[in-house]
Amino acid sequence: MRIIGLAGYSGSGKTTLLSKVIPRLIARGLTVSTLKHAHHEFDVDQPGKDSHTHRMAGATEVLVASSRRFALVHELRGEAEPPLAALLGKLAPVDLVLIEGYKREPHPKLEVHRAAVGMPLLAPNDPAIVAIASDVALPAAPVPVLDLNDVEGIVEILISRAVPLTAAFARAGVA
DSSP: OEEEEEEOOTTSSHHHHHHHHHHHHHHTTOOEEEEEOOSSOOOOSOTTSHHHHHHHTTOSEEEEEOSSOEEEEEOOTTOOOOOHHHHHTTSOOOSEEEEESOTTSSSOEEEEEOGGGOOOOSGGGOTTEEEEEESSOOTTOSSOEEETTOHHHHHHHHHHHOEEHHHHHHTTTOO
16 A cells, blocks of 8 residues: 655645546556545544434444445544554555645655645655645745646646555654
8 A cells, every 4th residue: 555645724725636636546446545644533423314313423433334334433542643654554455545734744644735835845854755736836836736637747746645554643753
């Protein structure tokens, strides 16, 4: 299993880019999973549903399954947020895991930069950023820059710069 991330500030277009990249990766015969970091409290469960009732009653984990999918919700109940490496270990094996967010982690990342967001580049201060996808030219960028609309070029970077899961964290001394 190999991993690579997409990092950038809120509103830069990470999710939109992923929605374009994933079908192209799959068309190349790769199996793909994603892992997204949410900065705010989020809920995938709906009030009024049995699974929500189970969780609100105090269950640590609730697994909901059907003939089409299953979802596992784990309540941390005051525990610390699990590290990225631990979360990646919970995924079923695939060819490529695309990580959205976790911009301060040591895995290789493609920076998604949109000028209108008004935030500085991450790349000058993050040696794990391997390339930038941007809507403007960035002649002083320390890594290759691709046009944000060059989806095929971005797919090539994601495939070529993804690393095995174990290597991503071993290089940074995280295991």
